[in-house]
Amino acid sequence: MLNQKVRILIVEDDPDMAELISDLVEAEGWLPTCARSAEEADEILARDRMQLVLVDHNLPGTSGRAFAQRLRSQIDIVMVTAAGSAADRVLGLETAADDYVVKPFEPIELTARIKAVLRRTIPSLKQEKDSERDHGRATLNLGDWAIDLDARRAVCLSDRSKTLTSAEFALLEILAETPNQPVSRSQILDRLGSESDRYIDRNVDVLVLRLRRKIERNPDLPRHIKTRRGKGYVLHTGEGELSP
Numbered sequence: 001m002l003n004q005k006v007r008i009l010i011v012e013d014d015p016d017m018a019e020l021i022s023d024l025v026e027a028e029g030w031l032p033t034c035a036r037s038a039e040e041a042d043e044i045l046a047r048d049r050m051q052l053v054l055v056d057h058n059l060p061g062t063s064g065r066a067f068a069q070r071l072r073s074q075i076d077i078v079m080v081t082a083a084g085s086a087a088d089r090v091l092g093l094e095t096a097a098d099d100y101v102v103k104p105f106e107p108i109e110l111t112a113r114i115k116a117v118l119r120r121t122i123p124s125l126k127q128e129k130d131s132e133r134d135h136g137r138a139t140l141n142l143g144d145w146a147i148d149l150d151a152r153r154a155v156c157l158s159d160r161s162k163t164l165t166s167a168e169f170a171l172l173e174i175l176a177e178t179p180n181q182p183v184s185r186s187q188i189l190d191r192l193g194s195e196s197d198r199y200i201d202r203n204v205d206v207l208v209l210r211l212r213r214k215i216e217r218n219p220d221l222p223r224h225i226k227t228r229r230g231k232g233y234v235l236h237t238g239e240g241e242l243s244p
Contacts, residue, residue: 006030007048008116010066011041012080015102021080022056024107028114032233035059038067050075055097068097076117076166080110083141097215098167103239110197140176140237142224146182149176156214167184167192175225176234182231208233 002091008025010032012018025032033048035041037060041053053075057064057204077199079097089204119206140147154169156162165170174191175183191205208227210233212219 006052006122007050008032009041009044009048009050009053009116010034010060011036011038011053011067013056013059015039017056017080021110023101024111025114034052038062038064041067045071045075050116051122052114053077054080054114056123071200072097072165073161073163076120080114096163098231117166140218141218142237147172147174147176162214164211164214167207168214171207171211172215172235175233179235179237182228182234187232 008030010018010021010025012021012034013035013036019035022032022034029238033044033050035044037056039061041055044050044051053068053071055064055068055077057079058081059067063078064081068079071077077097078101079098080101089174093094101110101113140149144156145154146157147154147177152169154164154172170192170206171188174188183203192207208225209219212222212225213226216222224236226236228234
């Protein structure tokens with residue numbers, strides 16, 4: 001169960017909106033902390049450990065997107081913003097956030113998206129069916145990366161400061177379920193969209209690009225995450241041949 005130990009930082013300069021989101025967070029049993037700016041949020045993060053940051057796109061001083069982009073390797077981020085065009089959502093996911101919620105939003109939508117990110121981020125919060133499905137998988141070795149899917153841990157041996165976001169790890173998990181075989185965009189969408197409808201084809205491509213930039217030595221000539229024209233994406237583990 002997603003319990004009271006989960007701490008969420010809300011970075012929102014509108015006091016009414018901050019109070020609304022804080023109430024929703026508390027109603028789920030989580031612990032909210034509010035900041036009015038990126039600078040105030042930095043001070044809070046320096047002294048308190050958070051599991052998730054909800055950040056507004058338009059903040060005074062440092063923008064929400066710039067703040068999220070700086071933090072994305074350290075913590076999972078959900079952007080809450082009025083910027084709702086498809087281009088804005090894709091850009092937000094590509095450069096900064098793990099998820100994107102557009103104002104005005106339904107309370108159930110916001111909490112569902114938070115839960116989806118938390119379950120990918122915190123192993124103990126994963127659903128039981130996910131634990132059963134994941135049981136017994138081997139460690140993947142992809143270039144400089146050692147990836148333990150059971151422990152949900154990815155380590156870059158050549159640069160320990162590199163990390164995968166929860167969305168990137170979720171995509172890797174999906175591809176790893178059928179290594180060396182193509183997974184279509186629609187199949188990826190079905191899996192990523194099981195708890196949220198935020199994903200579109202373009203967003204899948206963005207996630208693949210982000211993952212390649214971290215995993216591949218040359219993202220333009222990928223060795224591990226390959227595109228199969230008309231079929232989708234393949235995680236090539238180097239064991240056996242790619243399916244036709």
